[in-house]
Amino acid sequence: MYDETPYQPPLRSRATRSFAARSKSSVRGFLFAHLRAQARPRQIIYESNLERRVLLTFLARRDLVDIWDQPTAIPFATPSGTLRHHTPDFLAFLETGLRLAIAVKPQASVERLRFRDELAQVRGAMSPAYADELLLITDADLNDADVRNAELLHIARQTVDLGAIQTIRTVLADLKGARTFAEVLEQSGLAERGWAALICALPDGTHIFFNRHGRFLHMAEIGG
Incomplete structure (x- = not known):
């Protein structure tokens, strides 16, 4: 059966600040993500590979509702009285209602630029x-x-x-002890359809944990 739902393009980025698409010193780009706050996928921009890595980790959070790239700038005064503006790299909205403004910066730059001092001023004015x-x-x-x-x-x-995700969820619900990806896929009977479904279904199960020292390799039941 064909899906006759009319195609709708992804939503555009909500960024309030733009930057040059090309840079000799950083990786700049965007990705698309379907967040709970939107009806369809939205473009999210990043200004460096570090920002991209941070963005991916937040998108993987089960409690993330929305994330705003390059949100509204925060005005703040320096110790000398000069008015400046700081634009967080992201503003994350969690299902608890907590809102997190996120500044992303390489550790070496944080120390060299005394960036924590600046953020303290921004935090006080926010x-x-x-x-x-x-x-x-x-x-x-x-x-x-x-x-x-x-x-x-x-x-x-x-x-x-x-359909594949629901099948995987059924298999995971009966999980006993440790299982490898291959064992779960064999039990599901999904073959190659099962890989993406298994990865998508894993965050749904609170009894599943990921191996922090490698890729998604093993699963285990916690608490019995």
Whole structure:
């Protein structure tokens, strides 16, 4: 049966600040993600590979409702009285209602530019109506395995097969002990259809954990 639903293009980025598409010093681009706050996928831009890695880890969070790339700038005064503006790289909205303004910067630049001092000034000037917290995330805060897993999940979500995902969920519901991907796929009978479905279904199960030292390799039941 063919899907006769009219095609709708992804929503455009909501970024309030644009930047040059090309740079000799950083990787710039965008990705598409279907967030709970929108009816269809939306373009999300990033200005560096580090921002991309941070974005992927947030998109993999089960409690993420929405994320705003390059949100409204926050005005703040420097110690000398000069008015400046800081634009967070992302503003994340969680299902608890918590709003997180996120600044992404390489650890070396944070130290060299004394960036924490600037963020302290921004944090002091930030309105409670804007965000609940202003977070600094550096490359030192990221786990390579978590980023790889988040990227794999993002890729799998691009080919949603609801029937396959439901089959995988049924298999996972009866999971006892540790199982490899291959064993779960064999039990599901889905063959190649099962890979993306299994990756998409994993975050739904609270009894599943990921191997932080590698890719999605093994699963185990927690608590019995």
